[in-house]
Amino acid sequence: MKTFDYHSPKDVKEASKLSSSKSVFLAGGMTTIPSMKLGLATYKDVINLKGIKKLSGIKVSGKIVKIGATTQHAEVAKSKELKKAIPSLAALAEGIGDPQVRNRGTIGGSIANNDPAADYPSACIALNAVIHTNNRSINAETFFKGMYETSLKSGEIIESIEFEVPSKSNYQKLPNPASRYAVIGVYVARFKGDNVNVAITGAKSCAYLDKNLSDALSKDFSTSSINNVNISSKGINSDIHASANYRANMIKVYAKKAVEAC
Amino acid sequence: MKKINVEVNGKKITKEISDHTVLSSFLRDILNLTGTHIGCDTSQCGACVVHVDGKSIKSCTAFAADIDGSKITTIEGLTKNGKMHPMQEAFKKHHGLQCGFCTPGMVMSAIDLLKNNKNPNDREIRDWLEGNICRCTGYQNIVAAVKEAASKM
DSSP: HHHOOOOOSSSSSHHHHOOOOTTEEOOOOOOOOHHHHHTSSOOEEEETTTTGGGGGEEEEETTTEETTTTHHHHHHHOOHHHHHHHHHHHHHHHHHSSSSHHOOBBHHHHHHTTTTSSSHHHHHHHHHEEEEESSSSEHHHHEEEEEEESSOOTTTOEHHHHHHHHOOEEEEEOOOTOOOEEEEEEEEEETTTTTTEEEEEESSSSSSOOOOHHHHHHHHHSSSHHTOOOOOOOTTTOOOOOOOOHHHHHHHHHHHHHHHHH | EEEEEEETTTTTEEEEEOTHHHHHHHHIIOOOOOTTEEEEEEESSSSSSSEEEEEEGGGGGSSSSGGOEEEEEOOGGBBBBBBBBHHHHHHHHEEEEEEESHHHHHHHHHHHHHOOOOOOOOOHHHHHHGGGOOSSSOOOHHHHHHHHHHHHH
């Protein structure tokens, strides 16, 4: 690994000041550190956010769940309060990677990285999340821009993510057997007034809201209404793990599983 | 360079390290604790699992500077007064290894499982060991060893 200067700031202001075009913010490091080792990324400065206490923790208040950016997957998975409010979100965290990854990896790191097969982005979109940074609040739908690309600007730090508590929700994924990344992941969330969001991960350059599935399930929340939705394989990822046709089919299969489990 | 204070296997240690030193290199190259193995070096194989403040992590994917102030337990820290840990005993009894390269990580990970789940079933053991790869045993004897250790711990 190329050398760098390591920083451990005590507050967000200091962290933001240290950043430059040649720096990276470190949360769990589950993607950043292997990328640096493999020579895919080099940085002059690594700015560890873990020492900033206010960035960690889970708060449930009424219809809102607020999760701090450096909260680890294992904490999200175990949180009794969250299991009551949004059990599907705790279950999603429990299915990320492996126990050691869950003990280090963070929600803020995951969404800032925006891996096309990451789990959390689908939860953010389905649960109408608002991403709070040190500068502004961003809606999930505009936050995720493309492959490993978000609307975060240089020096901008995610502080917390706010999720809307649905009346029913479920996340189902076809995991890659080695990495547990989603070959396809489908997050279904139903809110008061029967409005349904269906967010998909693993299928395109990044997670997205499937309007057709969402509309169909908003009208009729049943597996049979999914039968009538046409999922085109156009624009769907095709790689060694799964072809575009297979993925397109799995979107419907996993959407049905999620609806059944709601 | 950064100065870090850590407790490793019960011993307080202060060392100067390079900023980019990862925990696995710190343990192996600086402290000569070579029981922690490095396999893939990218947090997939689990040979480097150690405990930091009671939680299992992959030491190849943590900067030593980030571990400053923590308590670390490695495979060398399990033996008490020359007596093996029940998990080590169980791996020995059930032949939960062949070449042994993955074993330190397997043992450290399995001990963390039993902290979270005192009586895991086969499915739960296999799920938990998702991040530990063994190319010899086919996992059968590893699962048997973890089950036996659970009954004794």
